[in-house]
Amino acid sequence: MNRTNDDWWPDRLKLDVLDNNARPGDPVDEEFDYAEAFAELDLDELKADIEETLTTSQDWWPADYGHYGPLMIRMAWHSAGTYRSTDGRGGANRAGQRFAPLNSWPDNANLDKARRLLWPVKEKYGRSLSWADLIVLTGNVALESMGFETYGFGGGREDAFMPDEAVDWGPEDEMEVTDPARFDEEGDLKDPLANSVMGLIYVNPEGPYGEPDLEGSAHNIRQTFTKMAMTDEETVALIAGGHTFGKVHGADDPSHLGPEPEAADLEEQGLGWTSDFESGRGQDTITGGIEGPWNSAPTRWDMGYIDNLLDAEWEAHKGPGGAWQWRPEDEELEGSVPDAHDQSETVDPMMLTTDVALKHDDDYREVLERFQEDPELFQESFAKAWYKLIHRDMGPPIRMVGEEVPDEEMLWQDPIPEADYEVVDEDAIETLAGEIRESDLSIPQLVRTAWAAASTYRDSDRRGGANGARIRLRPQRDWAVNNPEELTTVLDTLEEIRTEFNESRSDGTAVSLADLVVLGGNVAVEDAAAEAGHEVHVPFEPGRTDASQEQTDVESFEALKPKADGFRNYRSDEATDPAEELLVDKSDLLDLTAPEMTVLVGGMRALDANYDGSDLGVFTEQPGTLTNDFFATLLGMDAEWESASEDDYRFEAYDRDTGELVREGTRVDLVFGSNARLRAIAEVYGADDGEEKFVEDFVDAWHKVMTHDRFDLE
Known part of the structure; x- marks a missing residue:
């Protein structure tokens, strides 16, 4: 057997997971709008087709009691039930149950038959009905066909066409065993794990x-x-x-x-457990x-x-x-x-x-x-718990389509109120940008605050983000990574600008704090680029609103607290994995590609946006200016690096001629010079002609992070 790079160097940093964020291997046209296609389906006809399948026993896999309903409930449950709140991964979205390892887990034995029984339905509706939606909807139809009243159904789950390699399922090297390493010293499951076997x-x-x-x-x-x-x-x-x-x-x-x-052998055609x-x-x-x-x-x-x-x-x-x-x-x-x-x-x-x-x-x-x-309480409790189970990874109801989406919005869906005012126009945005520039807030302060708000977003379950301005609420306002004292100063200043602006308007327009936080970050990026000699415009789409503390599940939101954030060179004592691996993991949750991750780290260092004002990795004489100095300096040969901590997290660089300490960095910084693939990307940005592209790409990646949670724009 030919050996791969992973065989030769198993400990190298794995970046393949970020390639998935470029959506490779997807045969569906990029212009195809799945949610729109699903919404146009006749849901009653679709459900009737599913119910006919449930009640028509097939000789090749006979139905228990003449009804496939229980089998399909198990299929839907096991699809949705892999969700864990710790990192938002798993769940029914993208139909991961079709791929390894889930399609071959012992707990999913014979669910391959359940999906194969449904193929005629999938075949009929084609790309207008994803496997992800079909699996979950079939669970609902199964319940209804056996006399249960479900709470509702929301479609819109798109299919993946490859497994999610980012999910850590545990330390074991064989199935149906439990390694003690799955648990901490108190006997609790280690994050992000949620299953005990x-x-x-x-x-x-x-x-x-x-x-x-x-x-x-x-x-x-x-x-x-x-x-x-x-x-x-x-x-x-x-x-x-x-x-x-x-x-x-x-x-x-x-x-x-x-x-x-x-x-299984080829002739089994994707089935197993014969x-x-x-x-x-x-x-x-x-x-x-x-x-x-x-x-x-x-x-x-x-x-x-x-x-x-x-x-x-x-x-x-x-x-x-x-x-x-x-x-x-x-x-x-x-x-x-x-x-x-x-x-x-x-x-x-x-x-x-x-x-x-x-x-x-x-x-x-x-x-x-x-x-x-x-x-009746049992019926209602199961209906709502089942609805939560099968929709937990879909994010807010605005992402759901179909005639059976409930009107009620649940606390676990992180509700954000609708605006009861007119959204600001371009002239008002310019006025607000001017007010921010005239304040005492610095470029690093504005960047850090906007990033702290927006980077909580997880594409795994569509939670977090700047919308809702939960950065000002418990628990986010108290997270150490957000520098609570500085955060309070920035938010208080932006709140003053917001209050004065809204009180001055007589045309019914207003601005939210959530919008101002993002606008402040955009203004800072534009000004930092200007100081480096580059005129850029960071796109800004107003329309965010501010959630209340009552609309925020504090305990649930704690799961979004980062143990590490390489973009801010932050690592807590809870973080045990190598910092560069945690950076890749966070980048995956932010739906970033390897180039986007690279340009954001370089830009955040240039903007002096580190946690707690640290100068680790700030390889520039002009902090707060959007230059490509991080890459140009890191890739140079004027200094040599030495480990400066027992855990090899912090490093020091000494001038090759004088032996003088010239800079300090972390594993997150040095990996862009060490890893061959990341170095190849960094060289594009660090070259003499690379700064303009660096600034343009940073603006694009920044805007992507700032608007991840704007599902109303989709």
Whole structure:
């Protein structure tokens, strides 16, 4: 086998993830507007086509109870359920379930069949219906077809055409195991991880490390669902609601299963887990090692799951697949469920360790008992929790399309109020820019504040950004990376400008603080470029509004706090990975390419925009001026670098002739001279004729970051 660069140099900085942000490999025309195409579909017809698929059993993969609904709920859940709030990655958006590793995770066994069953629907609607939307919508249709009233559906998820290589799924090198390195010293999952077992969506259904440990199982459930920003009530609603339907499949030992899709032979055509046990399908299906249904009506919404769980006593035993599961001690539940494929036969219900754990955890049990006493509350709670689960990574409702998008905006969607005033025009913008220039605010102060606001954006789940001016609210105003004391000074000054301007207007126009923060950064960039001899205009689109503290979920927003921000040369004590890798990770979340990352770092250093006013990496005699000095200096050979810290984070450069200390930098700075690919990009900007292009490219990349969250402009 030919060896690749990754084989030869496995520790080199991986930049490929940033190439994905240029959307390579996408066969859909760049001009194609998917959201517009989806909005034009006849949603009723589409849902009818899906429901017909759900209720038409195929001989090649027979439906349990004659209905594919439970299988499709699992498919949709496992697509959306990979979401974690720590970095916003995972989730249903872009249909990552079609690619490795997710398409071959043990927890997704036989979901390849679910997607293949849906191919006729996808084939009919083509590019006007993404797999990402189809998978989630099918989950909704499945629930509705079995008597459940869903809360709504928003389309608009575009498909990816390659896997997301940026997602860290854990330290293990094999599936269905848990490495102790997945947890910190307190036994909590390390960020950004949200699942407790490699290859499983959440936790081991048998219990921690495959043992029926109820207390440990409840602990793991709470950890993993908290990482999805789910409350205890939402957690119980999701588990109880999902397990109201269907069954699990463990007719015999999982050793009968063939390789997963990524390892299967060519003739399998993308399918995996071919079973050599009896027929391999129907009543002989093996997905994992657990076998059986939860209640007597697996294709109907009712209270059967909760009633069975709370009213019966359950004992652990090993089922036909050799895995731990729970059977009822009560004789009255014996044979209470029809067989999934032979209506003349009956079977006993079962529970997973993760089910019984809910009953034995005081807080979870309290929720279960409330739901049992109030079925309408259970229905409403599951509807809203399911809606949150399948839409969590879509961002604000403005991105959603279709006739079933709810009017209500949830707190977890980071609501931003609509403007109740006329947006400022070009003349007013010029007036405001002049007011900012006449203030005492410096170029670095304005740049740092605008960046602090806008760079919270995550393209993974469309959260954060400057819109809403949450930079002035808890928790962002208190983050150390934002230099709270300086931030307060800047925001107070901009607020004075905003108040005076708005009070002076008689034409109904006004400006938000969110707009002023971005405008201030733009003004600073224009002035810094002018000082370097370059006349530039940074585009500015007003229309942002200011959210309130009540519209801000403080705990949820804490997940956006950067442990490191290489653009500001910031690294907290919580950051343990190499700084250059954290820079690439943040750049990926900002949807930047390698050149955009490069030009922004060089520009931020020239603008003296470091955290806490540090001069690390500020390789210029003209800080606050938008020159290409960072690259020209770094690429020169006048000095040699030496490590200046035990962790090799900080470095010092000494003049080759005099031995004098001439500059200091970090790993983030030096990587642009060390990494071959980044050096090649830096050389374009650092050349004698490169400054004009550097300034132009910086303005483009800056504007991109400042407008990431302007979904109203799309």
